[in-house]
Structures are given as structure tokens and as C-alpha cells.
Amino acid sequence: xxxxNLLRIRERIVRASKGCGRDNDPITIVAVSKGRSVRExxxxxxxxxxxxxxxxxxxxxxxxxQLSTDNCQLSAIKWHMVGHLxxxxxxxxxRIFDLIHxxxxxxxxxxxxxxxxxxxxxxxILIEVKTSAEAEKYGVAxxxxxxxxxxxxxxxxxxxxxxxxxxxxxDSPEKTRPYFRKLRQLRxxxxxxxxxxxxxxVLSMGMSDDFEVAIEEGATMVRLGRAIFS
Ligand SMILES: *Cc1c(COP(=O)(O)O)cnc(C)c1O
Numbered sequence: 066x067x068x069x070n071l072l073r074i075r076e077r078i079v080r081a082s083k084g085c086g087r088d089n090d091p092i093t094i095v096a097v098s099k100g101r102s103v104r105e106x107x108x109x110x111x112x113x114x115x116x117x118x119x120x121x122x123x124x125x126x127x128x129x130x131q132l133s134t135d136n137c138q139l140s141a142i143k144w145h146m147v148g149h150l151x152x153x154x155x156x157x158x159x160r161i162f163d164l165i166h167x168x169x170x171x172x173x174x175x176x177x178x179x180x181x182x183x184x185x186x187x188x189x190i191l192i193e194v195k196t197s198a199e200a201e202k203y204g205v206a207x208x209x210x211x212x213x214x215x216x217x218x219x220x221x222x223x224x225x226x227x228x229x230x231x232x233x234x235x236d237s238p239e240k241t242r243p244y245f246r247k248l249r250q251l252r253x254x255x256x257x258x259x260x261x262x263x264x265x266x267v268l269s270m271g272m273s274d275d276f277e278v279a280i281e282e283g284a285t286m287v288r289l290g291r292a293i294f295s
Contacts, residue, residue: 067105068112070293074276078287081277092280095145095269097290099124103131105294110138118166118288120148122157129161147229147269147288149203152176159188166229166269166288169193169205174217181222188222191229191269194251196244199233207247211255218261227267227285228252238275245270245282252283 074094082088096109097118106117106128119125125144132139143163150158150167158165159180168174168190181188192214195204205213210228217225230248232241248270256265271279273292280287 067108067293071109071112071114074289074292077277078280081280085281087280090285092284093286094293095147095286095288096293097147097272097288098128098294099148099290101290101294103128106132107139109293110142114293115141116143116145116286118145118147118290120146122146122150122154125161126157145288156180159184159186162188164189164191164226164267166191167193167203168217169195169203169213171213171216174213174220174223178220178222186222187224189224189226190217191227191267192217192225193229193231194248196230196247196251197233202231202233204230207251210251211258211260214255215260224263225261225265226263227265227269228255229267229269232270232272232275232279238278241275242278242282245275245279245284249283 078092093116095116095118096114098106099120144161146158146162146165148167152173155176159177177188192210193204194207194210195202214225217223228248232244235241249268252265252268267286268284269286271284271287273289276287
């Protein structure tokens with residue numbers, strides 16, 4: 066079933082990319098496996114997924130350990146932290162995650178840099194931006210994103226690769242478009258400031274209900290849970 070889901074998803078991604086003239090842009094599918102079993106993750110990997118997303122460090126650590134075998138496909142998995150990260154979990158997070166999508170404060174960036182330095186690692190991160198006004202959500206305000214990026218780029222053991230956002234839950238995918246567009250425009254504006262050499266290529270946006278709209282607005286990484294696993 067996961068295999069069939071992925072076939073359909075890939076078709077939809079190709080169609081959406083062609084429709085907006087992005088046929089040559091690579092778009093990474095991050096399979097968000099929170100609440101799913103290790104068996105389901107293996108199935109996704111067998112179907113050609115190499116990027117696995119989790120939103121809790123504890124759960125990710127458990128699965129990471131179970132999947133750390135000498136199987137070369139499994140060892141090629143890139144682990145993504147897509148959920149809110151507490152500073153007391155940073156040590157474990159730096160140990161297992163290839164990309165942390167949810168950096169939204171200087172304090173968190175500082176903690177990540179410190180642990181990464183201790184581990185001799187250059188930690189890839191994204192800055193999470195709050196593109197909608199929902200009070201309960203994490204993410205830095207768009208107006209403050211440039212400043213946080215500037216500060217994060219000052220740390221030696223962090224590499225800022227781009228921006229991430231979570232669109233609000235709305236009753237039609239089309240309604241999420243303004244939030245995705247806002248993130249891309251913000252990225253372009255910040256990029257023009259030449260704060261970093263890395264290009265801020267990554268735009269992590271779009272989930273099961275709205276990934277096609279996100280691609281039309283420039284997503285390079287879509288985070289899919291239900292569309293893959295159910
Ligand atoms: C769960 C989750 C996803 C995937 O959501 P679906 O709607 O199941 O595709 C994506 N991003 C984050 C941050 C999540 O927590």
C-alpha cells in the first residue's frame with residue numbers, strides 16, 4: 066500500500082512541477098513517520114524513500130536505533146526533525162538528525178551549535194517561520210527571520226540551508242497558497258541580503274493536503290505523513 070501511495074504521490078508531484086515549469090527542480094519527499102512503525106518505515110525505504118521525518122526526539126531515537134543495521138539502504142536514511150525541539154533534547158537531536166527543520170530562536174540555535182561543536186559535526190538546519198497568525202504555533206515571526214538567520218549564520222557548527230513553514234489547517238488547499246508564497250518571498254528577500262553563502266535553497270513546505278500548491282509556490286521539500294502511510 067505504501068508503495069502504491071508513493072507511486073500516486075510521485076505522479077502528482079511530477080504533474081504539479083510540470084504545470085508550473087519546475088520539471089527540472091528536484092523535490093525531496095520527507096516521509097513523516099511519527100506514530101508509524103519501524104516496519105512501515107522499512108516499507109517506505111523499499112519504495113525508494115531516503116528521507117524520514119519525525120516530530121519527537123524520543124520516538125525518533127528509538128526508531129533510529131532499531132534501523133541502525135548494516136543494511137546499506139537503511140543506513141542511507143536521512144533523518145529530519147520536523148517538530149518543535151526543546152533545548153534539553155538538543156544533544157540527542159544533533160546525534161541523529163541530518164536536518165533540523167524547526168529552529169525558531171537564538172537560544173535553540175546556540176544550543177545546537179554547542180552540541181554540534183562537541184560532536185565535531187556541521188549541523189544542517191532550517192529556520193521555521195510562522196507565516197500565519199495562529200497563536201499556538203511555533204516559528205519565528207517573518208519580520209524577525211532575517212535577524213535570526215544572521216545570528217545563526219554566525220555559529221561555526223551550524224549550516225542554515227533554508228526555511229520551513231507549517232500552513233494553517235484550512236478547508237481547501239488553495240487557501241494555503243498565501244502562506245507558502247510568503248515563505249518563498251521572504252527567502253528571496255533574505256537571500257538578496259547575502260547573509261550567507263549557502264544559497265538558502267531549501268523551502269520545506271507542504272503536507273499531505275496541500276503539497277501541490279506548495280510545489281507551485283516553490284517548495285523543494287514536502288513533508289508527507291498520511292498520504293504515504295494511510
Ligand atoms: C505530521 C507532520 C507532517 C505530515 O503531516 P500529514 O498531514 O500527515 O502529511 C508534516 N510536517 C510536520 C511538522 C508534521 O508534524
